[in-house]
Amino acid sequence: MVTIKCCDRAWNNIQAIIFDKDGTLEDSHNFLRELGITRARIIDAQIPGIGEPLLMAFGIDNNFLDPTGLMAVGSRQENEIAAAAYIAETGCSWFKSKQIAANAFVEADRYCQKTAVNAPLFPGSLELIKLLSQVGLKLGILSADSTAKVEEFVKIHQLSDYIQLAMGTDRGLTKPDPQLFIQACQKLEVEPSCTVMIGDSQGDIIMAQAAGAAGTIGIAWNGFEATHLKKADVAITKCLAGSEIGCWEQIQVLH
Template sequence: MVTLQVQTVTFSNIEAVIFDKDGTLEDSTDFLRNLAQKRSRLIDAQIPGIGEPLLMAFGVQGDSLDPTGLMAVGSRRENEIAAAAYIAETGRGWLESLTIARRAFEDADYYLKSTPPSPLFVGGLDILKSLSDAGVKVGILSAAPTAQVQRFVTHHQLEPYIQLQMGVDDGPTKPDPILFLNACQALGVHPSVTLMVGDAQGDIDMAIGAGAAGCVGVCWNQSHPKHLNRATVVISHWDQLKIKSLTLPRVSFGDS
């Protein structure tokens, strides 16, 4: 167990820290924007005029990606359903709309398959290593598919520091607390001794609902982001999260 000092907030007796991936550990803004643009263009090629509304729905405006938008925080399935809803507004049936959206997403994946995972935010590797060296269990819980989480970990050679690589494939997605509870169970820890670190409201709401020890909001561009107002504390760079002390387990000695 460790005591973590995050800005002015102290978290005691922490056994595990669970990180979000996109926007937290991984600087994936450019990739997500490019992926949204490719998906929109592929659908627009079949249904002219739908591309721009789709980009707005995904949270892309010009060269910017809304950190609270669908592309940044939604699961792949949620993005597919949103795209299908826009397609259905053109008069197509729901099943046909879902098929068009799914195929466009698959084609976008194919076109971008050679794109390497995005870089880690500066200091990310150091914080993962320091937590692992201190005996803290470290996990990644992302709204991205599990395969993407695994690819990210492998690409950056994070296997020695990460005990859990968890994404959303089917079933519930963030902010459903069951995801955090399942992650804690997989790590063999209780939520009350587990800290959540994420850049989205869904990360924070999920952890609060699961009874986490606390929620550290991450925002690299704003000092007081409104979408993280429920976080226990918000940081803008990794050196604001520090290991203050290591708590050794008590050892009882019987009579000799």
């Protein structure tokens, strides 16, 4: 077992660390913004005037993606349902609204392909993952994305030697349901009380704490004051780290 220290907090007897993906390990801000804009444009082409309200619902304003908004932290299913709800407000039947949203999301996927170029790892992510793996910790990824997309992420960035669990939200449960974290720990064969959660959203933190996680680390790469992470045991951001110290460098492994 290992001791993990971050800023002024330390957790002993840790066996595993579970990461969120988008916004935590993966710099997907630009990709998600473009994906949301494309979805809205495709729907707006069929229902003129709905594009701007959809962008607001997705959390996209003046070409800026809100890190706490639906597009950034919600599952595909949640985004699709939200889009269908806005379509339904125009007078479409619920069945037709869901169909329009689903078709638009599939079409947007064809236009917007995620790659290691438009959604790279954040600086230092690979080095931290390697370090944690080398000391014997079990590592998992628990994302609001689909399991297939998480597995694709692991493959694209060649992380299969280090990541033992690639898990999405495919079976109805979404963050912050603590059962997701409990299931992830069961798959890793560790107890939540021996596991640390690292994520960039309030949902990550609430989920892990409700499940009995040993500790929670919030991370905000945008450099802003992370008020949405105030419930985390500790939050690390670029603005707090300073220009010469990376976010991940604030996490230490002690034997």
